[in-house]
Amino acid sequence: MAGPIIRASGLSKTYRISEKQPGLAGTIQHLLRRRHRDVLAVDGISFTIEPGEIVGFLGPNGAGKTTTLKMLTGLIHPSGGELEVAGHEPFRRQARFLRQITLVMGNRQQLIWDLPALDSLRVNAAVYGIEEAEARRRIAELAEMLELGPELQRPLRKLSLGQRMKAELLAALLHRPSVLFLDEPTLGLDVNAQARVRDFLADYNRRTGATVLLTSHYMGDITALCPRVLLIHQGQLFHDGSLADLTQRLAPCRQVRLELSDLQPTEAFACFGVIEAHQGHQVRLLVPRAQLTERVAVLLERFAVVDLEVSDPPIEELIGGLFRQRGEASVTGGVP
Amino acid sequence: MSWAWRVARALLGSQYALMLEYRAEIALWALSGVLPLIMLGVWSGSGAGVAAGLTPQQISHYFLAAFVVRQFTVVWLIHVFEEDALQGRLSPLLLQPLAPLWRYLAAHFSEQATRVPFVLLMLVVVGLAAPGVLWWPSPAELLLGLLAIQAAFLLRFVLQVIVTTLCFWSERAAALDRLLLIPYLFLSGLVAPLDTFPPAVRRLALATPFPWMVDFPARLLAGEPVNVALGFGAIAAWCLLLWPISRVLWRAGLRRYSAMGA
Numbered sequence: 001m002a003g004p005i006i007r008a009s010g011l012s013k014t015y016r017i018s019e020k021q022p023g024l025a026g027t028i029q030h031l032l033r034r035r036h037r038d039v040l041a042v043d044g045i046s047f048t049i050e051p052g053e054i055v056g057f058l059g060p061n062g063a064g065k066t067t068t069l070k071m072l073t074g075l076i077h078p079s080g081g082e083l084e085v086a087g088h089e090p091f092r093r094q095a096r097f098l099r100q101i102t103l104v105m106g107n108r109q110q111l112i113w114d115l116p117a118l119d120s121l122r123v124n125a126a127v128y129g130i131e132e133a134e135a136r137r138r139i140a141e142l143a144e145m146l147e148l149g150p151e152l153q154r155p156l157r158k159l160s161l162g163q164r165m166k167a168e169l170l171a172a173l174l175h176r177p178s179v180l181f182l183d184e185p186t187l188g189l190d191v192n193a194q195a196r197v198r199d200f201l202a203d204y205n206r207r208t209g210a211t212v213l214l215t216s217h218y219m220g221d222i223t224a225l226c227p228r229v230l231l232i233h234q235g236q237l238f239h240d241g242s243l244a245d246l247t248q249r250l251a252p253c254r255q256v257r258l259e260l261s262d263l264q265p266t267e268a269f270a271c272f273g274v275i276e277a278h279q280g281h282q283v284r285l286l287v288p289r290a291q292l293t294e295r296v297a298v299l300l301e302r303f304a305v306v307d308l309e310v311s312d313p314p315i316e317e318l319i320g321g322l323f324r325q326r327g328e329a330s331v332t333g334g335v336p
Numbered sequence: 337m338s339w340a341w342r343v344a345r346a347l348l349g350s351q352y353a354l355m356l357e358y359r360a361e362i363a364l365w366a367l368s369g370v371l372p373l374i375m376l377g378v379w380s381g382s383g384a385g386v387a388a389g390l391t392p393q394q395i396s397h398y399f400l401a402a403f404v405v406r407q408f409t410v411v412w413l414i415h416v417f418e419e420d421a422l423q424g425r426l427s428p429l430l431l432q433p434l435a436p437l438w439r440y441l442a443a444h445f446s447e448q449a450t451r452v453p454f455v456l457l458m459l460v461v462v463g464l465a466a467p468g469v470l471w472w473p474s475p476a477e478l479l480l481g482l483l484a485i486q487a488a489f490l491l492r493f494v495l496q497v498i499v500t501t502l503c504f505w506s507e508r509a510a511a512l513d514r515l516l517l518i519p520y521l522f523l524s525g526l527v528a529p530l531d532t533f534p535p536a537v538r539r540l541a542l543a544t545p546f547p548w549m550v551d552f553p554a555r556l557l558a559g560e561p562v563n564v565a566l567g568f569g570a571i572a573a574w575c576l577l578l579w580p581i582s583r584v585l586w587r588a589g590l591r592r593y594s595a596m597g598a
Contacts, residue, residue, distance in 0.1 A: 115353055115354055
């Protein structure tokens with residue numbers, strides 16, 4: 001298919017919610033004369049994603065990420081705008097479209113809880129019209145990539161969270177979708193399991209050329225997998241580009257750490273930038289990017305520097321800081 | 337092997353395995369479906385059946401047949417659907433190229449299969465408690481009776497699909513299903529054979545889908561004279577009337593679906 005595999009233009013979603021005041025009076029009023037309010041969850045966002053891209057979808061709780069994912073998969077109807085995924089209008093949910101996509105939700109499972117995953121996989125293979133021999137081959141291949149074996153024959157409820165998540169991924173990918181929507185796929189997993197799921201996703205993308213749109217609670221997932229991120233806030237697209245560009249946009253300064261051989265007064269560093277910390281021989285400064293080279297050169301010339309490190313502030317802090325400024329507490333995922 | 341056959345086989349296989357996991361619960365459900373046996377006791381003890389022109393044997397055959405019919409026409413779609421919609425389990429099903437209703441239908445058929453040994457055991461207990469009360473229907477009666485049970489089940493299923501689609505508008509649509517319980521109990525023939533109804537009430541009942549859900553298959557199994565073509569025709573007509581309504585409501589409901597909990 002030529003051109004973008006996902007195309008969203010002016011996409012919006014408004015929910016109508018009823019409001020209830022606390023207490024008996026509020027309850028009676030809610031019963032007799034219900035008040036409704038329109039909530040604009042997604043406010044005219046536009047973006048395109050090319051085939052084979054892995055894109056991270058970031059935003060604070062309630063930013064509109066999950067609502068956007070639901071529209072992209074066709075689970076809910078957009079209130080406005082245009083949307084095309086793999087050549088289809090998702091909300092029509094045509095079989096040809098559904099065969100090309102998958103949605104993995106870290107907090108929800110599609111596998112049958114009381115049966116071994118293999119039973120559910122057999123149903124999935126039949127539903128997607130995969131021949132039995134081919135289904136066995138794909139299960140074996142994916143199970144090897146995911147390091148799953150006898151676990152597939154145990155009831156799902158007997159598996160650990162990490163094993164269940166891997167089994168869910170296997171089920172979601174059995175029909176070889178070309179577009180993967182992953183909503184918090186590493187939610188609740190330990191560090192090792194998170195790393196294995198990330199490796200698997202990167203490997204799957206390399207092998208199949210599938211497009212991946214990923215939301216995650218963990219910035220580690222985004223930094224490891226996504227060369228490009230979409231940052232959404234209050235239903236609007238705040239950033240579409242690389243993480244490095246986002247860092248540059250959010251952090252006009254870079255962090256310079258110095259270790260000195262002798263003690264210096266704090267005022268000595270005031271002309272170089274914002275002094276974040278100064279303790280003994282250790283100094284941490286924020287220096288404007290434009291003057292970085294020049295000022296570091298002066299620092300090296302003027303002081304007896306034992307060690308020097310220039311870095312960007314952690315991306316979580318930058319995004320968190322941005323949303324705190326705008327009245328939000330966190331940058332992590334969540335259902336609106 | 338056709339796609340539909342493979343899907344049906346896989347769904348029925350997995351759902352039967354699942355129902356076997358819940359066998360104790362299903363045994364309790366089977367036990368809870370003894371209303372026709374209670375009504376048999378009431379009608380036999382009061383002599384009301386004889387007053388209504390039915391022999392004691394007709395009464396016992398009818399209610400035992402109604403017991404069997406009731407056991408295999410139970411529909412619980414709305415309760416699981418409501419829970420699935422509220423808990424976000426419906427969303428993954430909607431993203432597969434198979435309408436979720438087929439999974440629920442397969443679950444019902446599998447639950448019926450799991451119920452068979454419990455129902456047989458209960459009939460044996462009834463036979464031991466009241467010797468001579470059981471009878472063997474003729475092969476034709478048995479075949480037609482079983483077909484009528486499945487047809488009645490499908491009619492109940494389609495009717496409940498309509499109420500189930502209201503889950504898209506209300507988070508507690510299962511309560512609406514309870515409204516249907518009253519006409520179902522009194523007009524289906526579950527508490528009294530339709531022959532014992534006053535003519536005007538009987539005519540009214542026959543104009544609803546309910547008598548075809550219990551009275552018709554029960555009378556077939558009991559060997560009573562029944563207009564077989566009319567019975568199956570009425571079930572088909574009701575299904576043909578209700579199914580398009582359910583489809584329209586389903587599509588309208590999906591437009592409102594907000595995929596909560598997912």
